[in-house]
Amino acid sequence: MVEHPQQPLVDIVIPVHSTSRPLQRAVSSALRAAPGAAPGQCRVTVVAHHLTSERVRSMLSAEQRAVVHVVESEDRGSTAAVPRNEALRRTTARYISFLDSDDTLDPGAVTRWLGIAERHGSDLVVPFQHHENPRVDVTPVTRPFRRSDLDPVKDRLGYRSSAFGLVRVHAARRVGARFDETVRTGEDQSFVMGLYAGSRRIDYAPGTPGYLVHADADARVSQQSLPMRDEVAAALDLTREPWFAGVPDELRQSYVLKYIRVNFFPCLENAVRSGAWNADYARSAGAVFGELTQYAPHVTDQLSRADLRVARLLSPGTGEGELLAALAERRRFATPGALLTERWTRVLGRQAPLRVVAASAVQILRYRWALAAGSRN
Template sequence: MQQSSVRSLVDVVIPVHSLSRPLGRAVDSARLGVQPLSAGEYVITVVAHHLSTEQVRGMLTQEQLDHVRIIEAPAEGTTAAAPRTAGLEHTDAKYICFLDSDDSYQPGAVGRWVKIAEKRHSDMVIPWLKHSNGRTDITPVIRPGRTSNLDPIADRLVYRASVFGLQRVETVRRLGAEFEFGTSTGEDQAFTLRLYVGAARIDYAPGEPTYVMHADAIDRVSKTPSPVRTQLEPAVRILSKPWFEGIALELRRAFVVKVIRINMFEAVTAHLGAGTWTSDEAHGTKEVLTTLLGAVPRARGDLSRADLRLIDLLLAGATEQGALQTALTERRRFASPAALLTANPVHVMGRDAPVRFMAAATAQMARDRLAKRRGGK
């Protein structure tokens, strides 16, 4: 990607790939989200993916069209990798934000992040992620009292894998952060992790206004049932990237633990719930799990005894759903010794081991509740 002279402060990039998406809502929220920035300080870019410019124009009112530019991305892949990459290649803004076409910003959210970035010289601003039902994500599970100059290891940034927030374009280009092509989901994992590893300054924006994730899209790719190995392919690809192999062992271990604990276990749970756990699924999961643990063998040390029981079943290629469901239930009994303690007592107080992680997550939820009452600062 070529560096362009900066002409605006922020570019809000909205990929759209389907006529069923509520694009008008996203555009309206972007116009409100950039407040109090003036018209010359922001750009709203709609990227047509598997759609023509004319089709996208037909999704918007004339007033909305007056406030956006529309570009076309190559009709490549089923994820937002192509349109997000196109948005990056075309921008001449200082910062960039990515908004999914079925999500929205609260008024002033982007303007707030820009203000933080300008004041603190941020390469990234990580916001709350709020759901339309009012629930907020607790990731990343940061250290108590920290909102600025976050550390990728100490503040467990790997638990926030999505790209939603603010990124400094010059930093993205300098680090060569890229979206992953050729996968059916998780295209932003490598992009965000590359920034976590190489960014000089990462800040947090707790509270509101913020990014709102809606659940009314009928075609979210990430909700399409797929094999566990397909869901984890983006993470497996990261393991072999040269920049990943050169980062601190502790961060590589944290990444693998997160992928197993969150992505793999949730994928297995979904298949059991859908009744789609087969011998092929068990075999594919065993292969992926073997690859993950082989890349960072010490990752087992941060997992609970209950986690390890489930892992051993998966490594054995278990197909008996009752045993797997029991193991999954046991690991979610978070007050039990099996779910809290590691197999080796030496690892019990590890940063990503259950005791410290759950304590930090509880503290994070308390801070989020306080921030929600007080409003974003």
């Protein structure tokens, strides 16, 4: 693959902020991700963040330095938002694909995504995301066997909030999608949600080749313990985005329900187990829960009975043991308390626990089948 920096078809962008990152591994995978592409169709761009371009180039092999485009971004911010926004502003490509320096692309992944996008006119191609460790990724929680022309609400795209895959640059600029440079975690939420809200077509590429998340990252920001308000700031800050006013209520509801289930409750449990639970934390958690549930109409109607029991315990008088027991109850997904809503008319709602759990179970089977099929090829 030879660098042609003028008009590449795809820009594979890798931000890097530390010399401890396995950059050569990420770059090697990016160079192998588009076999069969015509000369100049794919460019690998490394964006140096808090590093000079010379220092980054010294992290690459001689062969990589000959073909990789290295640029510098401003030395501000502590997340990948700044270098990603810089790459989005600078690129001349039709598509952009983001890759974390800790992770890799499967051989042929970009070729596959590009074929889907060119064939269907996709603004966004959501990739199959698998893990080096035993974790199973059930997102996106799509309708059974759905892979083309996804609907952000019906296919519960809010559960996949990472900015990977393939993005049509014109679509991102048209929508005004950007990475949030003000938050400590979840900086890709505003970018992804902007695309979900404004894309004309979204497609999914199930199975391998896809995006591989490695287990050897030494300091992933998303895994660091943060105060409750910081943990969910990325979701609450979406209201400031220029495209947010046009987001349908049902999409807002779908997204905030994911945030409550996947971000708020786990953060609360981590805080209790780490000894951070006290009267001040209880008041803060209760206030944050109130902000989240005001994000869209009828959010609490879609939460399980067990979820709502936890919410009612967000007060200074609640003991750690009682709260941990309630949090454990909401994770017993085969029990009525974790599956049923308080209002019977909401039990079969698309975003209610019963249907989300059922769709997730189907995704687990598809995930395992895809990995097994990939290992045979």
